[in-house]
Amino acid sequence: MFDVLSEYQAEIWVSIGETFIMVGFSILAALLIGLPVGTFLFLCRKGQLIENQVVFSSLNLIVNIIRSFPFLLLVIFLIPFTRLIIGTAIGTAAATVPMCIIAIAHYSRLVEQSLLDVPKGVMEAAVSMGASVKDIIFKFLYVEARSSLVLSMTTSTISFISYSTIMGVVGGGGIGDFAIRYGYQQFRSDLMIYIIIIMVVFVQLVQYAGITFARKIDKR
Amino acid sequence: MITLHNVSKRFGTFQAITSVSLHIKSGEVHGIIGASGAGKSTLLRMMNLIEHPDEGEIIVDGQTFNHLKGKQLRHMRQTLAMIFQGYHLVGNKTVFDNVVVALKLAKVPKKEQTAKVMESLRFVGLESLKDQYPAQLSGGQKQRVAIARAIVTQPRVLLCDEPTSSLDPNTTAEVLEVLRRINQEFGVTIVLVSHDMEVVKSICERVTVMAQGQVYETVQIEPTGIQKLENSAEEFVKWLRTGGDEDRV
Numbered sequence: 311m312f313d314v315l316s317e318y319q320a321e322i323w324v325s326i327g328e329t330f331i332m333v334g335f336s337i338l339a340a341l342l343i344g345l346p347v348g349t350f351l352f353l354c355r356k357g358q359l360i361e362n363q364v365v366f367s368s369l370n371l372i373v374n375i376i377r378s379f380p381f382l383l384l385v386i387f388l389i390p391f392t393r394l395i396i397g398t399a400i401g402t403a404a405a406t407v408p409m410c411i412i413a414i415a416h417y418s419r420l421v422e423q424s425l426l427d428v429p430k431g432v433m434e435a436a437v438s439m440g441a442s443v444k445d446i447i448f449k450f451l452y453v454e455a456r457s458s459l460v461l462s463m464t465t466s467t468i469s470f471i472s473y474s475t476i477m478g479v480v481g482g483g484g485i486g487d488f489a490i491r492y493g494y495q496q497f498r499s500d501l502m503i504y505i506i507i508i509m510v511v512f513v514q515l516v517q518y519a520g521i522t523f524a525r526k527i528d529k530r
Numbered sequence: 531m532i533t534l535h536n537v538s539k540r541f542g543t544f545q546a547i548t549s550v551s552l553h554i555k556s557g558e559v560h561g562i563i564g565a566s567g568a569g570k571s572t573l574l575r576m577m578n579l580i581e582h583p584d585e586g587e588i589i590v591d592g593q594t595f596n597h598l599k600g601k602q603l604r605h606m607r608q609t610l611a612m613i614f615q616g617y618h619l620v621g622n623k624t625v626f627d628n629v630v631v632a633l634k635l636a637k638v639p640k641k642e643q644t645a646k647v648m649e650s651l652r653f654v655g656l657e658s659l660k661d662q663y664p665a666q667l668s669g670g671q672k673q674r675v676a677i678a679r680a681i682v683t684q685p686r687v688l689l690c691d692e693p694t695s696s697l698d699p700n701t702t703a704e705v706l707e708v709l710r711r712i713n714q715e716f717g718v719t720i721v722l723v724s725h726d727m728e729v730v731k732s733i734c735e736r737v738t739v740m741a742q743g744q745v746y747e748t749v750q751i752e753p754t755g756i757q758k759l760e761n762s763a764e765e766f767v768k769w770l771r772t773g774g775d776e777d778r779v
Contacts (some may be wrong), residue, residue, distance in 0.1 A: 311578035440604035529663040530621030
């Protein structure tokens, strides 16, 4: 095993780096945009604090459409948009665009579900104390839902790793693409299996870290 | 202090409150009693506009409350604190943090916050549990934390929505004693909703009986008042049996 891995050591490290870039930007997009979108989805629902059926239905539809796309088709469909943003549709940087789009849709839905689990009474108490919407979000909702939000991010991160494996289609590289090109296409099944093992270990680590952290911060 | 004038509230096709008028005097402990679905919690929640009335006026200290919006409404709510049957504490915050959040919302200077929180926790007898989380507390302790959170901003009114319904008799007595002290020592007006006649009799000065979204009667609790209330309860049952459409208010 180690002979094969050391033979391709340089390429493997580059591929892992590419996966980290794609997944890292996806996590960033999920946190910076997915979290607010999910919060907004929750707050605009019927019976919630800033109930707005038009905004909720529109956002809900957009999130559903993005999540309904088979990811490979989404990557192809977004090529013109990617070119507009990055200037090219090929390469790791270009690959981060569809990754970020799916990350936002994916995480926002999980955020909405996490916030739905916060007892309604907590928000009611916050309102009775004269809390503003911003106060309710940051001092009550996120605090009470924090372990669920961490677990959702863990699930999302694992999905992003999975999505990143097909980014070779637009020259995005990554460890999955390496397994296909060097393992499958060059008939090096052993190399492909070793890469799969590396990915399994990586996913296990992410899952373990996520669960441990979520458990640590959950005091309910 | 608080006057409700012809307030009504409908949830979909269900008429929860029908043209209720009620006056809560400053400094009193006022009970609202009635069976489940009588509309007493809805009425209480309209006093701080957690529920907005469809019709009628809510007047607090001469100021019509139900037209307030934004910052003014939030500020007014801070003078009308509330506790609930389910405590509604934030499970991921310690006892201290659950209480201090009320001061942060009221924009109390940071340097004053710790002293005020400790004073409030001392009042309810929980200062030694300040670093515990709600999951580590009993029901009675959780309710006392909720009371500490409610009084830390020195409100003028405390709205209590079935605060003892989930508690055993001993713990109920402890919580009622804390409420009595809040009323006597700080002059806080208390409006207490309950379906338990014993709770209401033990702490309230006046009691409003509700049924089917309407006020049936308001009774003064005095030496003869308890008997009067019990008589009223009997009449009230008769009134309900006859359809409850006779005007008794």
